Amino acid sequence: AQTVTQSQPEMSVQEAETVTLSCTYDTSENNYYLFWYKQPPSRQMILVIRQEAYKQQNATENRFSVNFQKAAKSFSLKISDSQLGDTAMYFCAFMKQSNQFYFGTGTSLTVIP
């Protein structure tokens, strides 16, 4: 079975500072994808960043980057220069080759002005 664990239920960061959200996962599969999704109060799930497990290079998307440690099954999200619009629930997700997703329990991030 696949499990995704986010150990930080809530976090806060000062505007313009950097914050890192943690995620670990457990799987016996070798080929898979990892994602970070953002869910603002509007409840729309928005893709933040994606990482293919076969790629060693960490994915980067503007202010968002990941630290992917495959052996440790760790996939953390770093948000640089935090903005007020980053305030949201962040979900780490794992996708099997069958396209089935498994989500972590989420981290509520608040950016403080």
Place this chain on the structure above:
Amino acid sequence: SAVISQKPSRDICQRGTSLTIQCQVDSQVTMMFWYRQQPGQSLTLIATANQGSEATYESGFVIDKFPISRPNLTFSTLTVSNMSPEDSSIYLCSVGPTEAFFGQGTRLTVV
């Protein structure tokens, strides 16, 4: 990318009744997924809907409670049957294949 329209966006229903949620995609997709997000919690996969075959349900979810239709490659429905207050949740549909695109969700309240 895919654009997904989900209807209704919210509803308040009486216990014992059923609600059908619609999910329309702007392109043909092989697999569509239905999730439930209970208040303050993460997303849980209910089932995978494939066109031309019965949906595949995850552990804890059954067809009698959550019947799913997939008449073509751009449309699917999820029915929440014989509702109780415990069914109050957000229901979301999504499509792949290499990332999940989500509809806006349906916020269901059962009274």
